[in-house]
Amino acid sequence: MEIVQSILTNNSCYKAGQKIAVQGLMLHSVGCNQPSAEVFVKEWNKPMEKKRCVHAFIDGITGKVYQTLPWEYRGWHCGGAANNTHIGVEMCEPSGIQYTKGASFNCLDRNDAMAVVKRTYDTAVELFAFLCREYRLDPLEEGVIISHKEGHARKIASGHEDPSHLWNGLQSGYTMDGFRHDVEIAMHRGEVKAEVNPLRMDISEEGVRLIMQFEGCRLSAYQCAAGVWTIGYGHTRGVKPGDKLPSQEAARAMLYEDLKEYTGYVNTYIERKVINFPVNQNQFDALTSFCYNRGSGRLRDLVTGRDAADVAEAMLSYILVNEEVNEGLQRRREAERKLFLS
Secondary structure, three states: EEEOOOOOOOOOOHHHOEOOOOEEEEEEOOOOOOOOOOHHHHHOOOOOOOOOOOOOOEEEOOOOOEEOOOOOOEOOOOOOOOOOEEEEEOOOOOOOOOEOOOOOEEEHHHHHHHHHHHHHHHHHHHHHHHHHHHOOOOOOOOEEEEEEEHHHHHHOOOOOOOOEEEEEEEHOOOOOHHHHHHHHHHHHHOOOOOOOOOOOOOOHHHHHHHHHHHOOHHHHHHHHOEEEEEEEEEEEOOOOOOOOOOOOHHHHHHHHHHHHHHHHHHHHHOOOOOOOOOOOOHHHHHHHHHHHHHHHHHHHHOOOOOOHHOOOHHHOOOOEOOEEEOOHHHHHHHHHHHHOOO
């Protein structure tokens, strides 16, 4: 995560210099088809009639964070009492959406839009994890991390729908509950080392081969079926059009580095009893492959409240892209289930 200092020194909120005791974080999206954070920085760096000012924008093109207020300054990001308690962060939105009425919109190119949404979501997770550590906040505690829409439901923000309207409208699968959980995972990523907890598991070579088989290896950036820019063996973070890798060895090294994160998700779910059954090596490998492909939020959905037998059966339902059965995902789920049960 890269934070670009872009403090709006001419904005009325900055000039007022009023401080808050940070009690929570509010996630917004900008509500217009503008992926560039720099556009907002330039537009808002002046006295604003309604004292509009958020603490940061997340750029939809690069994933960079443009910090526009010191974190403890009072912003004007939600039109309600949460201005006095919450840091406000805006995610930029794809250029290919066209708003029709209120929070409704049409999308010209879902693949391009999803690439922007994934990029801003991933950065927001990292930023909120950083801020939760900085201010000793528990992301799963009631009211700590909320959306603008949730703030309105709590009567501490104005009547906006963001960012749920964008995620739902694109059928992205992202939710605020999933976001809070991803932040909590990101906060503790790498905290528990193998030497401290020898029960932590790692993926076997068989599991790695399964992932490599279904991901395939491409040395030039491409868009996957869900429209996300990808390179190597399914690497997505920070990938942009035109990126290239020098060799298959570089792609393999990138995969092993990525797998540290995804095995971490599975281990954390085991440690926190989200996965509430004993996990053997084959099951661990299958769950890591599933998580690498579908993300930690869907892994959580898969395992929550299920025993091992139910998880094996439920795996087969995660085969849709854009509400249509994807044959590649169907084959992968069948292979993961077979490994899980062996």
